[in-house]
Amino acid sequence: MRCELDKFELKGVGNAAPQWNDKQERSDATVVFTVQPVGWVGEWHENPAPQWIVPLSGRWWVESMDGTRIEMGPGDLSLGEDQGSIGSADGRKGHRSGTIGDQPAVLMTVQLHVDPVHRPGHFQ
Numbered sequence: 680m681r682c683e684l685d686k687f688e689l690k691g692v693g694n695a696a697p698q699w700n701d702k703q704e705r706s707d708a709t710v711v712f713t714v715q716p717v718g719w720v721g722e723w724h725e726n727p728a729p730q731w732i733v734p735l736s737g738r739w740w741v742e743s744m745d746g747t748r749i750e751m752g753p754g755d756l757s758l759g760e761d762q763g764s765i766g767s768a769d770g771r772k773g774h775r776s777g778t779i780g781d782q783p784a785v786l787m788t789v790q791l792h793v794d795p796v797h798r799p800g801h802f803q
Contacts (some may be wrong), residue, residue, distance in 0.1 A: 725773035726759035737784035
């Protein structure tokens with residue numbers, strides 16, 4: 680499911696001119712950078728924690744248990760929140776993901792130290 684951030688407020692930061700901000704809930708977080716080689720496929724797995732996934736270079740795809748596949752690159756972001764998924768009879772649990780094209784996918788993940796909410800678009 681595609682969701683949009685839609686709670687932006689026009690507000691300055693310090694002496695800077697006002698900018699549009701959509702502030703998320705405060706929490707502890709761990710930032711992890713990953714480099715997925717060309718041809719990399721991560722078979723069915725759950726995210727280790729609720730996490731924002733931000734492609735920095737290259738292209739990347741993610742497939743949900745219902746077969747929906749989304750492709751992303753720089754400028755896109757994804758919220759991975761499939762912890763505690765109930766596996767299907769055919770072995771699907773969580774999601775699959777992998778690289779697209781002839782470049783590695785460089786991703787930044789911001790793992791949130793919070794319980795998953797399991798409600799699409801709740802971060803809005």
